[in-house]
Amino acid sequence: MSGMEENEGGTDKVKRFMFLNRKAPYGTIYALESLEVVLIGAAFDQNVSMVFVDDGVYQLKKGQQTKDIGQKNFSPTYRALEDYDIEKLYVEQESLEARGLTADDLLVPVEVLPSAALGALMEEQDVVLSF
């Protein structure tokens, strides 16, 4: 916090943005909106991470086939995040376990963290955007 205040008024400070994703894909628009904001925001060269908690972990489930529900399958786009220099994807261990999933069920490499570590990481952010 103090570091941020010292830099207040500076225009070129890179801020730490965290996108907190807690909703499953398709049932609501949150997951897709978050992804689009991340991709658009990538043009601003900030320090961006994405976190997947609760049903948000389902966004990264392998094998999504949306042809029969008439919605675009946007899950392959998570694999493009690396091209946008967004390489920090965190998944909460407790959320995965509550859903009987492991990192092997996910379509991108992620860092699995327990709640305590993730909570600490959230506190270090300048901005946390919740979806």
Added chain:
Amino acid sequence: MAVLHTTNKSPLQTRDLESCLRLSRSGCGILLMEDAVYGALKGTAESAKLAEAAKARKIYVLGPDLAARGFTPEHLVQGVKVVDYSGFVDLAVEYHHVQAWV
């Protein structure tokens, strides 16, 4: 006459399915669609409640919603049946009336 209950929210995020299971009576049908299909998966923190309810109720999931979310019938709690859209229509006709838990 038996009722077909429908629900569309993830049981790991809301309590809609839990209420549906609690208030639905034996012999009824429960159709899980959209995000509620997560409620039919085995191995989750909520699976046991559904498995228990399934002993006296018919549980269905909407196949297109299951596939969209990256799961297949083999991921389902024992006894859960997959239906497609026309199967949904058949169920709506077969049961006395449809009650949506939204």
Added chain:
Amino acid sequence: MTAVAVKGKEMAVDEEGYLVNLADWNEDVANVMAAEDNLTLTESHWEVINFLRDYYAEYQIAPAIRVLTKAIGKKLGPEKGNSKYLYELFPYGPAKQACRYAGLPKPTGCI
């Protein structure tokens, strides 16, 4: 809604000229769109257009210019992976213009 006429067939495009239905695309669509901009597509243009179509097929997204430049450089070499080269090919903005010819939506994050 407007349309682009390709060999007697009308393909719907949005207000910015992007194809409404991705499935309507074929090489003639690209040639017709380019001709409307007084541009003749060369091998070099096709290299970029095909790259974009492959990228979209893989990731379901049209890449932003910065990502396109970097990715082209990785695949086709540094002499092509720079904005000068790409702007010479597509003066209206490589990502925007080439995506339009490629039948893709306007790139996400395009400024």
